Amino acid sequence: MSMMSLTFLTAFLPAVFLLYWAFRKQISVQNCILMIGSLVFYGWADWRTLMILIACIVITYVGGLLYESSGSQTVLKVSLVLNFLILIYFKYTNFILATIGMAPLEIILPAGVSFYVFQSSTYLFALLQGSGTVEHNPVNYALFVSFFPVIMSGPIQRSNTFLPRLKNQKHLSYEQFEKAILLFLWGVFLKLVIADRLALFTDPVFDAFEEYSGLMTLTGMVLYSFQIYADFSGYSLMAMAVAQLFGYPLDENFRQPYLALTIADFWRRWHISLTSWFRDYVYIPLGGSRQGRWRQYRNIMIVFLISGLWHGAAKRFIIWGALHALFQIIGHISLPLRKTVTDFLHINRKHIIWKSIQRLNVFVLTTFAWVFFRAYSVSAAIGIFRCLVHFSIVFDLASTGMKSWDKNIILIALPLLACVSVLKENGFDSSMILKRTWSRWIVYLILMISIVLYGMYGPGYSASNFIYEGF
Amino acid sequence: MKRLYVKRAFRIFGFLILSAVLWWFGCRTLIMKRDDGILPMQNFYQQPEGTVDVLILGSSHAGVNIDLETIWRNYGYSAYTLWGSSQPFWNTYHFMVEALKYQSPKVIVVDVYASVYQHEYADNERQVTNTEGMRLSLNKVKAIMVTAPQDRWADLILSMPIYHKRYKELDAEDFRHYPWNIELSDFKGGSTRYGSNWTVPIEYSYSDAVTPMTEKEEEYFRKIISLAHDRGIPLILIKTPTSLQEEQQPYYNYVKQVAAEYDEPVYILNEMTDILGLETPDFSIDNSHLNTQGARKVGNWLGGMLAKYDLTDHRGDERYVSWEHFCRNSSHTYLTQITELKDWLAEVERDGYGLVIAPGAATDITPDVQDRLGQYVYVSTEGDLCGSLVTVSQNDGIVLWLNGDEVFRTREKGWFFAAYDPAVGEFVDYAMFESVNDSWMQRKEAPNLLDYE
Numbered sequence: 001m002s003m004m005s006l007t008f009l010t011a012f013l014p015a016v017f018l019l020y021w022a023f024r025k026q027i028s029v030q031n032c033i034l035m036i037g038s039l040v041f042y043g044w045a046d047w048r049t050l051m052i053l054i055a056c057i058v059i060t061y062v063g064g065l066l067y068e069s070s071g072s073q074t075v076l077k078v079s080l081v082l083n084f085l086i087l088i089y090f091k092y093t094n095f096i097l098a099t100i101g102m103a104p105l106e107i108i109l110p111a112g113v114s115f116y117v118f119q120s121s122t123y124l125f126a127l128l129q130g131s132g133t134v135e136h137n138p139v140n141y142a143l144f145v146s147f148f149p150v151i152m153s154g155p156i157q158r159s160n161t162f163l164p165r166l167k168n169q170k171h172l173s174y175e176q177f178e179k180a181i182l183l184f185l186w187g188v189f190l191k192l193v194i195a196d197r198l199a200l201f202t203d204p205v206f207d208a209f210e211e212y213s214g215l216m217t218l219t220g221m222v223l224y225s226f227q228i229y230a231d232f233s234g235y236s237l238m239a240m241a242v243a244q245l246f247g248y249p250l251d252e253n254f255r256q257p258y259l260a261l262t263i264a265d266f267w268r269r270w271h272i273s274l275t276s277w278f279r280d281y282v283y284i285p286l287g288g289s290r291q292g293r294w295r296q297y298r299n300i301m302i303v304f305l306i307s308g309l310w311h312g313a314a315k316r317f318i319i320w321g322a323l324h325a326l327f328q329i330i331g332h333i334s335l336p337l338r339k340t341v342t343d344f345l346h347i348n349r350k351h352i353i354w355k356s357i358q359r360l361n362v363f364v365l366t367t368f369a370w371v372f373f374r375a376y377s378v379s380a381a382i383g384i385f386r387c388l389v390h391f392s393i394v395f396d397l398a399s400t401g402m403k404s405w406d407k408n409i410i411l412i413a414l415p416l417l418a419c420v421s422v423l424k425e426n427g428f429d430s431s432m433i434l435k436r437t438w439s440r441w442i443v444y445l446i447l448m449i450s451i452v453l454y455g456m457y458g459p460g461y462s463a464s465n466f467i468y469e470g471f
Numbered sequence: 472m473k474r475l476y477v478k479r480a481f482r483i484f485g486f487l488i489l490s491a492v493l494w495w496f497g498c499r500t501l502i503m504k505r506d507d508g509i510l511p512m513q514n515f516y517q518q519p520e521g522t523v524d525v526l527i528l529g530s531s532h533a534g535v536n537i538d539l540e541t542i543w544r545n546y547g548y549s550a551y552t553l554w555g556s557s558q559p560f561w562n563t564y565h566f567m568v569e570a571l572k573y574q575s576p577k578v579i580v581v582d583v584y585a586s587v588y589q590h591e592y593a594d595n596e597r598q599v600t601n602t603e604g605m606r607l608s609l610n611k612v613k614a615i616m617v618t619a620p621q622d623r624w625a626d627l628i629l630s631m632p633i634y635h636k637r638y639k640e641l642d643a644e645d646f647r648h649y650p651w652n653i654e655l656s657d658f659k660g661g662s663t664r665y666g667s668n669w670t671v672p673i674e675y676s677y678s679d680a681v682t683p684m685t686e687k688e689e690e691y692f693r694k695i696i697s698l699a700h701d702r703g704i705p706l707i708l709i710k711t712p713t714s715l716q717e718e719q720q721p722y723y724n725y726v727k728q729v730a731a732e733y734d735e736p737v738y739i740l741n742e743m744t745d746i747l748g749l750e751t752p753d754f755s756i757d758n759s760h761l762n763t764q765g766a767r768k769v770g771n772w773l774g775g776m777l778a779k780y781d782l783t784d785h786r787g788d789e790r791y792v793s794w795e796h797f798c799r800n801s802s803h804t805y806l807t808q809i810t811e812l813k814d815w816l817a818e819v820e821r822d823g824y825g826l827v828i829a830p831g832a833a834t835d836i837t838p839d840v841q842d843r844l845g846q847y848v849y850v851s852t853e854g855d856l857c858g859s860l861v862t863v864s865q866n867d868g869i870v871l872w873l874n875g876d877e878v879f880r881t882r883e884k885g886w887f888f889a890a891y892d893p894a895v896g897e898f899v900d901y902a903m904f905e906s907v908n909d910s911w912m913q914r915k916e917a918p919n920l921l922d923y924e
Contacts, residue, residue, distance in 0.1 A: 005625075006625040006629065007625075174479055405639045437482060441486060441489075444486070445489070445490075445493070448490065448493075449493065449497075452494075452497065452631055452635060453497070453635055453638050454638075455635070457632055457635075458626060458632035458633060458635060458636065459595065459623065459626055459632065459633065
């Protein structure tokens with residue numbers, strides 16, 4: 001089930017919400033309702049994928065129990081391996097077979113498998129590190145792994161923070177409810193009005209780049225950077241809003257990534273839950289930055305290669321990850337030189353112009369790397385760059401799916417997104433606009449009308465295709 | 472604390488009401504204003520209570536092939552055609568259910584052309600036009616569920632997904648269709664068409680063969696008859712005249728068989744063209760539809776049929792003034808569709824319009840033309856216009872003869888004609904006719920007089 005579907009919005013969410021809060025003093029009943037709801041949510045489109053989710057839950061849950069009874073860490077490691085084997089089998093088997101020249105198998109890729117395997121593994125990692133406790137209640141544990149707002153595209157939750165919440169009484173204040181609605185509407189706006197409208201331009205340009213001029217290709221590259229941000233952050237906001245409706249405040253998954261000053265900073269702001277997962281369970285166990293500069297660079301490279309693979313079983317994702325690792329390593333190596341140069345030129349590194357140059361630099365680098373992420377193959381990505389080399393300024397909007405009206409809407413919506421990002425970066429809190437009834441209503445109505453009128457939905461359109469649901 | 476909760480509950484309720492109003496307003500504005508399916512249903516709700524005596528249902532054949540103006544002008548019966556193009560029986564049935572919620576017709580007429588359809592679902596566009604005009608109700612939901620496959624139900628029920636992108640093509644007409652606009656009740660579903668643009672010869676072929684309808688069509692055809700019988704409303708089943716393809720007749724024969732089970736006759740008007748006076752193809756606009764001249768003949772025949780049901784002649788009744796308005800608007804529209812001068816003058820004469828004629832060089836005919844009669848010919852409608860007006864092509868231009876007198880001679884190729892409806896005090900058509908030969912003048916594109924208003 002998609003969070004954008006009518007079934008979810010008009011039946012599933014209201015039903016689960018009302019049932020859940022009807023038992024607000026019986027935590028175990030609430031958890032049971034949420035757990036059953038989550039399984040229904042996940043198995044709605046294809047019940048067979050539910051078996052894979054249940055396998056993941058059973059492997060990690062039983063692993064924890066066996067570890068408690070035996071005290072052997074080997075049990076946890078075996079559970080971890082088995083858990084990751086689920087991911088490897090469903091996501092990477094055909095990639096491996098193709099790499100060694102064998103015919104692919106007919107394997108369905110369960111939606112969100114990368115997310116729930118990573119989420120459930122945090123439980124085993126926590127036990128291994130001695131920072132977690134064994135969860136005995138199977139309902140609570142199953143809910144932790146399958147919690148429906150986050151199962152498809154995150155944010156990836158940690159067992160150490162999520163499992164204890166399951167035992168606490170939940171509260172939903174009027175203010176939290178309103179904030180959740182605003183978050184949800186803003187998330188839908190980002191997805192339907194911005195991301196899916198930008199796709200009208202980027203899809204044809206990336207999929208048939210040979211037919212487009214250098215200027216259009218360049219525009220497509222820039223727009224894709226905004227598209228993927230609006231798409232994924234939109235989903236994350238919706239997930240946060242829905243979780244909040246059930247009394248689960250989630251940490252933000254995006255923090256104005258295109259206002260980052262360096263690539264490392266970008267990754268502290270982009271898909272924060274995944275980045276922190278890699279930091280805690282890959283980068284730090286590998287030694288992090290504690291064993292010398294070159295080991296640190298090696299660790300960065302490993303983390304980003306795995307991150308690339310996590311996003312997709314294809315060479316282009318590996319290259320995308322490698323590029324980000326290289327950007328960081330080069331940035332790290334060149335830091336003393338850049339400092340010297342700026343000092344020599346008496347450049348104030350805190351000045352807005354210098355910061356803007358740094359932000360532009362980050363945007364250009366990430367946009368460059370997104371080409372490998374979005375292109376359908378490595379050779380296609382190279383073809384796109386060739387279009388830039390043989391640059392021509394022909395710009396024919398009509399040759400894409402984007403029409404003049406779409407362009408006008410984008411010209412309003414993107415600056416709006418930029419304004420909101422800058423305001424948030426400067427500490428603006430959305431609760432400020434929720435203080436007064438009239439301002440709240442105006443914001444709600446503007447968002448609702450914009451979504452209803454300018455959203456990309458209706459016949460021939462599938463709102464369920466969030467970019468990150470593919471992972 | 473309790474006061475706070477009540478206050479918040481009111482706020483939420485208020486916001487939901489405001490959202491619902493905006494949603495309704497958006498839907499009403501954005502919906503396609505199509506004469507096909509949507510407006511006939513939407514404007515049916517605007518009809519004065521208890522005024523629709525004759526309800527005509529069916530596909531475009533019902534909408535185009537029966538002239539409601541003739542039924543009103545000749546018999547005074549208040550008929551409304553609730554139609555949608557390519558409408559299957561399941562949509563006709565749900566239209567009928569919807570109509571019976573709001574009106575109590577004395578007779579229901581159903582065109583049975585849908586019996587020839589073989590599809591499980593009509594095309595996507597027809598799924599929209601045959602359901603979207605209905606108000607949201609259980610009947611609409613049921614109609615959608617039988618009209619479209621499941622993956623389209625949500626879009627059709629919510630409606631907005633279908634037409635929300637129309638924001639970029641809205642015009643003044645889109646902001647006219649709100650319930651408080653009483654002019655909407657002047658709409659009666661019928662439409663006018665001029666010309667004979669058929670592409671294959673109009674032929675009526677007959678067959679005794681019988682081919683069953685699809686199960687789904689038959690199920691809803693039976694439901695239509697049963698519903699009429701349950702409500703005690705007389706039913707007239709007809710197949711309006713079209714170029715009868717040999718492969719279609721067996722379906723109509725089957726319809727007759729099914730209807731006979733309910734003691735209902737079926738009037739296949741294709742078999743009655745001699746009675747109707749439709750022997751020549753001049754009355755067909757294409758191979759499936761009659762033009763207005765043909766539809767008038769069918770309307771006249773149907774009026775005669777309806778006379779058997781003891782219906783009231785409502786002409787002159789103030790409650791039925793919207794039918795007068797419909798006829799007036801229909802006549803005006805039809806006049807603007809006519810391309811040949813001879814037919815145009817015949818229509819002007821029929822409707823009792825005044826006439827202004829000016830040589831081709833005159834491009835400034837405006838509503839104040841009557842004050843400047845010195846420059847133009849003004850002809851009243853008394854007398855036989857068609858017989859008296861003659862155009863002659865000559866080397867030195869065109870001569871206009873009226874009642875045997877030469878009234879105009881000009882080197883211009885064409886003439887401007889303006890029709891004036893004294894009943895409304897307005898010019899209702901403004902056309903330039905150009906000489907094609909000595910006796911034939913054809914309409915050329917000209918700015919509509921209404922543009923001046």
